[in-house]
Amino acid sequence: MKIIQQSHAGTLESGDVLIRIQPIDSHQVEIELESVVEKQFGDAIRRLIHDTLHKLSIEGVRVIVEDKGALDCVIRARVQAALIRATGTQLLDLNWGAL
Amino acid sequence: MNEEYIFCCVLKTEIMRWQQIANFLQQNNLNIDTDIEQFIVAFDEQQQLVACGGIAGRVLKCIAIEPHLRGQGLALRLLTTLLNQAFSLHRYELFIYTKPENEAMFTECGFHLLATVNGQVILLENSATRLKRYCQRLAQQRQDGRRIGGIVMNANPFTLGHRYLVQQACKECDWVHLFVVQENASEFPYEDRLDLIKAGVADLKNLTIHPGSDYLISRATFPSYFLKNQKIINHCHMALDLQLFRHDIAPALGINRRYVGTEPMCEVTAQYNREMAYWLTTAEVRAPQIELHEIERRQQAAQPISACRVRDLLAKKGPEAVKALVPESTYRYLWQHYAMSQPLVSSLAG
Amino acid sequence: MSKLRRSMLFVPGANAAMLSNSFIYSPDALMFDLEDSVAITEKDTARLLVFHALQMPLYKNVEKVVRVNPIDSPYGKLDVEAMVRAGVDVIRLPKTDSAEDILEMERHILQVERKCGRAEGSTRMMAAIESAQGVINAPEIAKSSRRLIGIALGAEDYVRDIRTERSPDGIELMFARCSILQAARAAGIAAFDTVYSNANNEEGFIHEAEHIKQLGFDGKSLINPRQIELLHNVFAPTRKEVGNARLIIEAAENASRQGLGVVSLNGKMIDAPIIERARWVLQRAEASGIRQ
Secondary structure, three states: OOOOOOEEEEOOOOOOEEEEEEEOOOOOEEEEEEEOOHHHHHHHHHHHHHHHHHHOOOOOEEEEEEEOOOOHHHHHHHHHHHHHHHOOOOOOOOOHHHO | OOOOOEEEEEEOOOHHHHHHHHHHHHHOOOOOOOOOOEEEEEEOOOOOEEEEEEEEOOEEEEEEEOHHHOOOOHHHHHHHHHHHHHHHOOOOOOEEEEOHHHHHHHHOOOOEEEEEEOOOEEEEEOOOOHHHHHHHHHHOOOOOOOOEEEEEEOOOOOOHHHHHHHHHHHHHOOEEEEEEOOOOOOOOOHHHHHHHHHHHOOOOOOEEEEOOOOOOOOOOOOOOOOOOOHHHHHHHHHHHHHHHHHHHHHHHHOOOEEEEEOOOOOHHHHHHHHHHHHHHHOOOOOOOOOEEEEEOOOEEOOEEOOHHHHHHHHHHHOHHHHHHHOOHHHHHHHHHHHHHOHHHHHHHHO | OOOOOOEEEEEEOOOHHHHHHHHHOOOOEEEEEOOOOOOHHHHHHHHHHHHHHOOOHHHOOOEEEEEOOOOOOOOHHHHHHHHHHHOOOEEEEOOOOOHHHHHHHHHHHHHHHHHHOOOOOOOEEEEEEOOHHHHHOHHHHHHOOOOEEEEEEOHHHHHHHOOOOOOOOOHHHHHHHHHHHHHHHHHOOEEEEOOOOOOOOHHHHHHHHHHHHHHOOOEEEEOOOHHHHHHHHHOOOOHHHHHHHHHHHHHHHHHHHOOOOOEEEOOEEEOHHHHHHHHHHHHHHHHHOOOO
16 A cells, blocks of 8 residues: 555544554654553554554554554554555555455 | 534634634633634534634634533544544644643643743644654754854845845854744745745855744734733744744754844834843743844945835835845846736735 | 344444443444444544454454445445455345345345355345335335345434424334334344434333334334343333243143144144244243343
8 A cells, every 4th residue: 555645543532542644754664652541551552553554564654643542443443544544545455354 | 422512614704603603702702813714613402602613724723612511521522523624624733822721631632732831822733743853854954163043034025134134143153044934924925035035145155044844933823812912922922932942943953042133113023032032041941042143234225124124115116116125136036026916016015 | 033133232333432332231233333323534434443343352242233335325335345354244224225225235245255255145134214115115125135134114214205203102103114014024034113312211212112012023223222221121021921921832842742733722722823922932031031
């Protein structure tokens, strides 16, 4: 997937997460995380996001995360939704196995 | 959520709704800033307006919630909707000016404090790192030397007065960093001002010109909706702008002197210089002190040369009248644009 | 005995918190919605949320229904693809007007099942009838597919279609309810009633639930978890019904043990449908106890 624009997905409500994706110049993945459960789950959340991006072979993005205590499946869903939006397409031929 | 609220977007063209919002803001002791393009509002089940938030470019303003509904999660929903609206307009890098008591509410929504004026206003942006990253990029253009000068310039348009200021600074310093304000409300568009500046100082070697950034706070878009009068507004604007300069921008480049021209004609700028002296040295700001160097305005025909004066003459008498006040490059530009656009001139006269 | 589907709790697909927490309730089925409760700008994100929620281990043991967007909308096809792949139990079609709607949906489901290697036919369907046309075509709709487990009434859109409003006594829904019920029974599938939208009015809800139970409906859609218990109680058999059912089952077992071909109780012949019904009553009693 080619990330061509900034995008976002999610909300600030309890149990949810607000994800913003920005394309950046390097090949890195930068994660900026603000979480209400930073102490207990901060690292796990970062690993989860790296994993989600890795499965879709994404690099060169900054992921800004505002977490209000979302479950793993919600975080995955929001990150994937933001990524798809960032490609600026409908992605009708999605690789479902990578989700 | 027990209460059902309906959120909608209200454009400036919806006159009746806009008035409804203005009334709501009035009830909350707030005015409505004129540069707001659209509002997100919330209606309750009785069709009453209970919350609103405005978008003006990349600044979120006039955010108000019905007092008895505060602390119920309505603020969060309003802000989420407001953010979504801004994002859908592809505006992702956002700023908020608000009263200090609202800090917690916005921090919860991913905003981070940039600067404070006690009891009056705070400035926040929706990133923990954007200012830092900007300063890191600036730092890559650091230069060696004991005397590093900084100038912040609007140059509307670039005159021989501006030229003189930059020239003096370059004489006295090992290096000078010149920042151009990206205020879109100027009579001369930013790109043109930048070009004229570059042309006007092309021969000066120890100079770096920095394009405008979000962190030079524009006076034109500075909010006034919750500040009592013009004096306080100006004070707050300067305080925030100078805090960012002293605390973040200057240290990145090692700037230890700030150069300004004395300002005998525009009172606002004169006031600015006075306040600047305070903010550049006060212990209130935890950052190295910066010396303020005021350079006497260059004169022509016994009168100081300033952009004010040039615009004034241009409007009344055309480019010919300002030939002695501007460099060749600016003069050529004025002829091109004066000939082309009469409306430009009449806006200057007005 | 067919699966109990008395209560179907409605969960808006765009609401992350509700999707994460609904496992704590015990309705007979959970219905995740991608259609009317999801804003247009959130159709894509809700689809992914539900796609992942369906695969949560916490939801393994509850029946999962998803209301997708109409197939001819910009979202329907992707909805179906995502949900079938995620292992949804039942796909609920909104606004079903004719048997052809069912067949078209079925074709898509089959396509996806084949693409992703899911057992063909394993994805069941439920049709929501929300218009006058749909009500008229209910008999054909109910018979149109082997995947169909039931048909439901969607009252909000229906009353708009017939140009009236909902009232507490629901007289405006009388014809639609009866038609859907007849059609369902004739086709041997279940009939489901519509949502009672005033989440806080318990009395009103119970009144409506008793009414549709009396009409013969198998279950109802719910928007408030508090309604689950109330509904199950309405559908619970009374002590008398349970007592009678036990007698019938005992009579059937006795006859079977004695090798008799005919079961009789109290001088009357008890044939298979009656025994079947008695078993169903006991099943309900087991699920929700005796009516309080």
